[in-house]
Amino acid sequence: MSKDRNLPKRWKKTVIIPIIKPGQKRSDEVSKFRPINLLNTRGKVLEKIMINRINHHVYSRGYMNENQYGFRQQKCTIDAAMAIKDFVQQGPESGEVIALVSLDIQGAFDAAWCPGILNELRKYKCPKNLYELTNSYFSQRIASWSTNSLRMNKEISRGCPQVSSSGPGIWNLQYKSLLEQRYMKRTKVVAFADDLIITTREELARAVENYVNVELNKTKCIGKE
Numbered sequence: 356m357s358k359d360r361n362l363p364k365r366w367k368k369t370v371i372i373p374i375i376k377p378g379q380k381r382s383d384e385v386s387k388f389r390p391i392n393l394l395n396t397r398g399k400v401l402e403k404i405m406i407n408r409i410n411h412h413v414y415s416r417g418y419m420n421e422n423q424y425g426f427r428q429q430k431c432t433i434d435a436a437m438a439i440k441d442f443v444q445q446g447p448e449s450g451e452v453i454a455l456v457s458l459d460i461q462g463a464f465d466a467a468w469c470p471g472i473l474n475e476l477r478k479y480k481c482p483k484n485l486y487e488l489t490n491s492y493f494s495q496r497i498a499s500w501s502t503n504s505l506r507m508n509k510e511i512s513r514g515c516p517q518v519s520s521s522g523p524g525i526w527n528l529q530y531k532s533l534l535e536q537r538y539m540k541r542t543k544v545v546a547f548a549d550d551l552i553i554t555t556r557e558e559l560a561r562a563v564e565n566y567v568n569v570e571l572n573k574t575k576c577i578g579k580e
Contacts, residue, residue: 362491366398369516371500392498392516399520405488406521409481409528418479419527420534425548426523435547442543442554451541451556454563456571458551465514467522467529469493475528492521523548536573539566 373388394402413419419427424435439455446453473493476486496511515522530546538544543554553570557563 361488362398362401364495364497366395366401367492367495368497368499369394371498373500392518394516394519401488402492403520405485405492406524408485409476409489410524412481412485413479413528416479418531420531422534422544423527423530423546425546425550426527432547435545435552438545439543439552439554442556446556451558452560452563454555454567456553456567458553458574460549460551467515467526468513471532472525472529475531533574538570538573542566542570544570 370393372391372393374391375388422438424430424432424438443453443455445451473486473490476489481489498509498511500507500509515525526549530549533551534544534546536544539555541556545552545554551574553567553574555563555567555570557566
């Protein structure tokens with residue numbers, strides 16, 4: 356089956372409009388701009404249907420990790436904070452030392468790795484039609500950017516377009532592999548979108564330091580098969 360059979364090429368082309376971030380008006384660095392994507396309207400409708408079907412498959416079968424609180428119905432930052440609070444409070448009560456590390460992935464949506472996401476869909480037995488549609492969605496995407504004197508087209512092999520309908524759901528699929536690592540019994544890992552908190556409790560400060568470094572090494576798996 357051709358990768359473009361389900362999704363026409365023109366639906367996978369995006370026009371990038373760079374919007375400067377607040378407080379960065381005097382900077383010309385690329386990282387100071389937010390790339391807003393203008394997408395084909397029909398493509399966006401199909402994309403919304405696609406991610407809704409994928410989410411229904413994932414959530415109805417209990418595949419989504421309960422420690423992910425971002426981009427989910429009936430979950431918010433307060434729920435994530437309370438989960439960490441409940442875990443941390445057990446430390447002082449038993450005389451333990453607590454280490455808490457907060458991580459944020461730079462350019463999270465730009466870093467979304469398509470093979471890793473497709474691997475998650477295969478792992479959780481996503482229906483064949485949805486898998487093939489997602490595979491088509493990821494393939495041969497073209498980003499177009501232009502100024503008064505320059506026009507560029509580039510094929511995109513990773514990442515989710517800013518303001519896309521599927522971006523949040525696709526990101527949660529990729530992040531599952533990180534949340535489902537085999538963490539130690541005295542470790543609690545909580546995510547809200549691309550923000551991650553790793554909390555570890557132990558009786559000695561040196562032990563906590565060693566254990567949290569071990570846990571941090573496990574976060575290198577993000578996006579890998």
